[in-house]
Amino acid sequence: MRSPQVPNGGLLSRSRTVAPAGWSRWLVPPAALSVHLSIGQAYAWSVFKPPLEKALGLSGTESALPFQLAIVMLGLSAAFGGTLVERKGPRWAMAVSLLCFASGFLLSALGAATEQFWLIVLGYGFVGGIGLGIGYISPVSTLIKWFPDRAGLATGIAIMGFGGGALIASPWSSRMLESFGADSGGIATAFLVHGLAYAVFMALGVLLVRVPADGWRPAGWTPPTEERAMVSTAQVSARNALRTPQFWCLWVVLCMNVTAGIGILEKAAPMIGDFFADTSTPVSVSAAAGFVALLSLTNMGGRLVWSATSDAIGRKNMYRVYLGVGALLYLLIATTGGSSKPVFVLSALGILSFYGGGFSTAPAYLKDLFGTYQVGAIHGRLLTAWSTAGVLGPLIVNRVADSQEAAGRSGPGLYSLSLFIMMGLLVVGFVAGECIRPVHPRFHEPAAEGGTADAPAGSENGTEVPDGSQQRLA
Amino acid sequence: MAPSSASPDPAAPRRTWLAVLVWLWVGLPFAYGLYELVLKATQLFTD
Numbered sequence: 359m360r361s362p363q364v365p366n367g368g369l370l371s372r373s374r375t376v377a378p379a380g381w382s383r384w385l386v387p388p389a390a391l392s393v394h395l396s397i398g399q400a401y402a403w404s405v406f407k408p409p410l411e412k413a414l415g416l417s418g419t420e421s422a423l424p425f426q427l428a429i430v431m432l433g434l435s436a437a438f439g440g441t442l443v444e445r446k447g448p449r450w451a452m453a454v455s456l457l458c459f460a461s462g463f464l465l466s467a468l469g470a471a472t473e474q475f476w477l478i479v480l481g482y483g484f485v486g487g488i489g490l491g492i493g494y495i496s497p498v499s500t501l502i503k504w505f506p507d508r509a510g511l512a513t514g515i516a517i518m519g520f521g522g523g524a525l526i527a528s529p530w531s532s533r534m535l536e537s538f539g540a541d542s543g544g545i546a547t548a549f550l551v552h553g554l555a556y557a558v559f560m561a562l563g564v565l566l567v568r569v570p571a572d573g574w575r576p577a578g579w580t581p582p583t584e585e586r587a588m589v590s591t592a593q594v595s596a597r598n599a600l601r602t603p604q605f606w607c608l609w610v611v612l613c614m615n616v617t618a619g620i621g622i623l624e625k626a627a628p629m630i631g632d633f634f635a636d637t638s639t640p641v642s643v644s645a646a647a648g649f650v651a652l653l654s655l656t657n658m659g660g661r662l663v664w665s666a667t668s669d670a671i672g673r674k675n676m677y678r679v680y681l682g683v684g685a686l687l688y689l690l691i692a693t694t695g696g697s698s699k700p701v702f703v704l705s706a707l708g709i710l711s712f713y714g715g716g717f718s719t720a721p722a723y724l725k726d727l728f729g730t731y732q733v734g735a736i737h738g739r740l741l742t743a744w745s746t747a748g749v750l751g752p753l754i755v756n757r758v759a760d761s762q763e764a765a766g767r768s769g770p771g772l773y774s775l776s777l778f779i780m781m782g783l784l785v786v787g788f789v790a791g792e793c794i795r796p797v798h799p800r801f802h803e804p805a806a807e808g809g810t811a812d813a814p815a816g817s818e819n820g821t822e823v824p825d826g827s828q829q830r831l832a
Numbered sequence: 833m834a835p836s837s838a839s840p841d842p843a844a845p846r847r848t849w850l851a852v853l854v855w856l857w858v859g860l861p862f863a864y865g866l867y868e869l870v871l872k873a874t875q876l877f878t879d
Contacts, residue, residue, distance in 0.1 A: 382847060388854040395858060519858075525865030562857055648875030655869055703876075 372447030377568035390497030398523015409540035431487025433745030440738025455493030462486025463553030499734035514665030593729035614787030619713025620751025664715030
């Protein structure tokens with residue numbers, strides 16, 4: 359029976375974003391980057407904390423609320439909005455992200471101008487947070503479809519952008535506050551300019567993004583005819599993916615890798631100071647700030663370099679490196695880090711590059727395991743591991759550091775237990791990674807009549823029926 | 833449907849200018865952020 363044709367649905371609809379003949383796939387990463395470089399601003403929220411605390415009389419905990427709510431909303435909107443993003447297409451998702459993220463800043467501007475902090479929490483945290491989650495997953499499945507031969511590189515470029523967003527926003531926001539003033543009026547103006555500037559910057563992504571036509575392939579590339587052990591040609595829906603052990607093993611892998619990375623990130627500046635406080639070469643405050651900046655640089659570089667490397671050596675091997683070598687680097691810091699600054703710095707840089715790589719390799723690994731069918735939606739659900747680690751990591755590190763200080767320890771001794779805990783978490787992640795096997799065929803989608811492996815009962819022209827499965831429309 | 837590919841289509845417009853424009857659009861702010869970060873990172877070696 360033929361289903362009724364769905365109307366085209368305007369400029370934002372998926373059907374209006376199908377690339378014309380000859381469209382270069384290298385135009386798609388800038389579209390993704392314009393969104394990720396913008397929403398990555400979230401990690402530069404700390405710039406606004408001291409002025410907000412002073413202008414509105416807030417505590418440090420209160421001024422962190424907009425950021426914390428934004429991260430929670432990121433996880434929730436990515437997890438629950440993923441299927442909608444797959445169905446509506448990347449242009450719709452980027453437009454929603456733009457609207458939420460920019461209007462979040464505008465609401466915050468109103469909140470700062472009227473000195474109503476709850477408006478800033480609602481604007482930046484709730485509304486803006488939805489923009490973060492939808493924006494984060496918006497280009498993932500599109501990039502994977504354009505770069506089936508280099509999925510790791512493509513997702514690495516986009517997710518590197520999220521890390522790069524804070525690099526741009528941090529000095530930019532600081533200079534803006536210097537110019538406008540750090541009182542409530544100045545903060546309101548800064549929020550207003552942020553909202554307008556990010557709306558313009560993200561508009562490029564909305565206008566530029568294209569999905570490949572059905573059956574499109576890169577020139578000279580043919581899909582592998584032989585099934586590789588860990589690269590499936592079958593497709594799995596987001597709903598079915600949640601029922602597979604592979605999804606949950608990868609969830610544990612990501613959660614452990616992120617938690618371990620946060621272990622360094624959270625305490626980087628005081629840690630390097632304490633490690634070398636009693637040596638002949640103590641680390642100054644500005645050198646510690648330089649160390650933190652270097653960590654950010656390798657976190658970002660790792661997202662691109664390691665994810666691209668995974669295209670060559672395979673995702674499973676790449677995660678073996680992140681988790682196995684990462685655990686060894688933690689061991690190196692715990693045992694010899696206090697006696698050698700180069701060993702300490704290089705090990706920390708390695709760990710942070712693996713932390714970044716873990717994020718950007720995940721979508722490509724999901725594509726290998728579950729196919730391209732609903733990979734964006736599956737990725738959205740996987741990001742709950744990030745939200746969990748975001749709570750778990752700082753909790754472990756701060757609590758252990760406080761208890762060690764209370765026990766009278768100092769120098770490297772303050773962090774030894776934390777380092778061994780992080781190493782243990784990476785070992786747990788390594789074991790979970792080893793448990794990942796190809797997905798059982800009972801979870802695969804049935805191939806569409808006359809369709810290809812890349813386009814089963816696909817979402818390209820499909821609609822979701824009440825039981826969650828997809829049916830191709832005539 | 834037969835698979836299409838990225839092989840050059842003589843009828844398709846070249847979009848070199850668009851590629852340069854959009855990569856500059858994202859590349860310039862990124863380069864600014866990177867420059868600021870490198871300036872800060874060098875403090876580790878100069879102090």
